[in-house]
Each structure stands twice: as structure tokens, then as C-alpha cells.
Amino acid sequence: MLKLVGVKKRLGGQPVLQGVDLTIPPGKLTTIIGPSGEGKSVLLKHMIGLLQPDEGQVWVGEVDISRLHGQPLNEVRKRFAMLFQGAALFDSMTVFDNVAFPLREKLRMKVAEVAERVNGMLEQVGLAGMGHKFPAELSGGMRKRAGLARALVMRPEIVLFDEPTTGLDPLMAKSIHDLITSTQRTFGFTAVMVSHEIPEIFGISDYVAMLKRGRIVAMLPAAEFQRTTDPEIKEFISVGEPAAVSGVPANS
Amino acid sequence: MSMVRYIGKPVVNSVREMGRMLMFLLSSFGWLSRPPLRVMQYIKQLHFIGYKSTFVVVLTAGFTGMVLALQGYYTLRKFGSEGLLGSAVALSMIRELGPVLAALMVTARAGSAMTAEIGIMRITEQIDALDTMAINPLQYLIAPKLLAGLIGVPLLVAIFDVVGIYGGYVVGVDLLGVNAGSYWNSIESAVEWKDVYGGILKSISFGLIVSWVCCYKGFYTRMSAEGLGTATTEAVVLSSVLILVWDYFLTSVLL
16 A cells, blocks of 8 residues: 655755665554654655655555655545644644644535534544644643544544654653554554654554664564564664663663 | 856855745745635735734824925925925825835734744644645645735735825824815825826735745745744845835836
8 A cells, every 4th residue: 555665865965765665564553663863754754745755656555656746646645644743733723623624624514514523533532622722722642632633534544653752751652652553443544653662662563664774674563573683673672671670771 | 166166056046046936926826726715714814914914004104104294394395395295295105105114014014924924834844734634735825825915015005105195294284384275286286197006016016025925935944943033034134125126126117
């Protein structure tokens, strides 16, 4: 369904992606990990056509979107939704209007139908009764939940998550992870997530891919990824795991 | 060779920037005519650029007309022509001061706010969010602002002209004792249709300049707080300079 072939991208004269080959399994949650500044978010933006590769192809189903513009690209984008790092809620609108926005813009639904679907979605992400609030009145976790509700309200086939738990405390991060997995199972969409939350992501992801030096160096089922013998990957994922000595955090 | 590069690089960059600005304008206008037509967006922007700028425009216009009458009166009195005060105020207002000062006020009040609003939307990925929802940001965000500038600024200029002329009347007639009849009569005999036409043409083009430059600078803000500050400053300075430069060229053609 989603496939990147030999994707190369330079930004500001610097090579960021240097030949990414990646196939995202449909209906599964795939997490992309890797050191900061390696281009994980850049990679995610290529998948939805927010950035176009200098070389290579990005296949969404049977369509190569790497050179698409305008209406043809918008047609493909209708299959997607994206949850941004900061949720990217429209700050001039209430939570309800934010979630209702794609419905009002893209579907000719009656007011009552919109209200029913939006309220249902808000309830599903734990924001029932919060529709009247503005994004500035919400906590970081609530903003992410509202962003998730807006992303899912159109029932997309593919959802991209760009570091959905950045800036949240561990408990809130866990609740967002739980929400992502539960909604992914409920709606059955293909999910691609960029995250630094190691080892938590191994518990929620079906597949894990690692981006390093502008390439995908490994793409394995989550359990297998944890058992890898590759020293480079081992070193990277072991930093986030609890230390062997009881009571001492690994990264303290 | 390095000298050629030293001179050539900024020239090439400037030409590229101008090309990008032009493409931005043409694309935005292209989106104006395509469905869906978001009437509420247009009304909202017209309210913001037009209605909300009315107070500052009226205030500026009133005092501009008053000071113009004050200066004009003492100059004209030297030649015994105080009766021409009305025409001096009206022609200055309609031909030059109305369009230029109203546009500068709109730049300062609404233009800077437009750049900041669009810039923040860029930095917080709200514009990317529109893209991911298959909604063109040029159509949703920029086109209504361009149209509101084109319609709003000429209306504000009309208000500016009327208030300015009346401000001149208050000072000239009520304070300095110029005959009210000769004030209005000199306006009627001196102001021609081509003066009004020139003023309208200027105000439309200034409205376009303000909304175009301010939207462009906001849309291509660099992704930082400093970048947003720079973009807002650049938008105000570039709009103001372009208004004055374009005013000169338009005046030289219209006269």
C-alpha cells in the first residue's frame, strides 16, 4: 500500500535521505526510530507528499506521488491523515470545530450528522464535553487527543504520527500510545509512527524500522527487532531500556 | 570570477524571489475562481482588513485633513487665495494622501497581523495540516485575504478622503474663518473625474500590494520565532516602500 523506493532528499544543500527503501505493511503499526536529525519527520512528510524527493518514488497503492501536484495529489491525500508533533490544531477554532473541519470541508454532511460524528470521536479519545474549548486552553496531552480525533474523523486508510508523545510525561505518553493502538485496532488503518519512545514502542508496534545515515538499516517485526545482534542497533535501542541494576534508570 | 559570483549571487536570488512572489500571486488568484467558494472566509477577512481598520483610518484622515488645512491656509493667505483652501485639501487627499496614508495604515494594522497569523500557522504546522486534509492553503487562507485587500483598501480610502476633507473644513472654516461656501465650491470646481479615478486606481493597487506582500512573507516564514519577527518586519517595510515607489510611477503615468 505504501512503498518508498530509492528516495533521496537534500535540504539546505545537505543530504538528508540517501536512498530510502521501505515498504509499510497494510493494516499494521510500523514505527520508525533513529537518531535525532536523521530525517525521520522528513521521511514521513514524503509519504503524504508534503515534501517531494529529489530522486526515487513514493508509491501509495498504484500511484507514484513523487511528482504529483494539485488535484491528483489531493485525491491521494484523501486516503491519509496525519497527527503532527504539536497536534497542529487551528488555534482560532474550538476543539469541536477543529474536529468538524475536515467533515465540513470535504463531505456534504448535515449539521446533526457532523455533531454526532464529532462528539462520538471526542468521546473515543477521552475528550467528551471538551468541544467548546480552544486549543490554548488544553494541556499537551489533550491537544494530542484532539489532533488524533481530527485525524481519525474522516476514517482514513493511512495515518501518520509524527512523534505523538514528544513533550508529554510518561503517564500521558502511555495513554496516547494506548489510544493509538486501540484506535488502530478499531479502525484497522495502516499506521506509520515516528518515535523516540524506546522501549515503549516495542510493546505497541507491529514492525519497527530504523533510519540511520539517510537509509533504512533495519525493518523487522517488533519482537525480532529487540533481539537483533546488529551492534549499532543494539547500542541505540539499549539506551532507552531499563538498566540491569534494579532501581537505577538506564539513562541516569 | 569571485567578483562575478559576489555580484551575481544576490542578483540571481532577487530574481528568483521575485519570480516566486509572482507565482504565489498568480496561483492564489487562480484559486479564487475554483469551488468551493467559502463566502464566510471572504466576509471574515473583509471585516478584519476593512471594518477593523476604520477607526485608525478615520483618526489619521481627520488629523491629516486638519493639518493640511492649517498649512494650506497660511500658505494661500500670502497670495490672498484662502478661498482655494477646499480644493487644495480635496485634491491632496483624493490624489495622494488618501490612498497612500490609508494603505500605510492598513499595512501597519492589518498587514503585519496577516503576516504574523500566517507565519504562526506555518511554524505550528497548521498550513501543513491543511495540505494533509487535501485543502489548498492558497485557496483557503491566501485568496480571501487578497480579495479583501482589493475591496477593503479602496473603501477605506473613500472614507479617508471624506473624513480628511471634512477635517480640513473644521479647521479652515470653523477655526480660521474661511467662507464655507467657497470651501465647498472650490472643491466642486477643482476636482475632476480623473482625480477620483486616479485615486481609485491607486487604492486598488495599494490594496493588492499590502495583502500580496504580507501574505507572501507570512507564508514563507522561516521556522523560528526570530524568523517570524523578521518576516513581519520585512512585510511592513517592503509593503510601505512598494506603496511609495508604485505611487510615484502611477502618478507620473496618470498626470
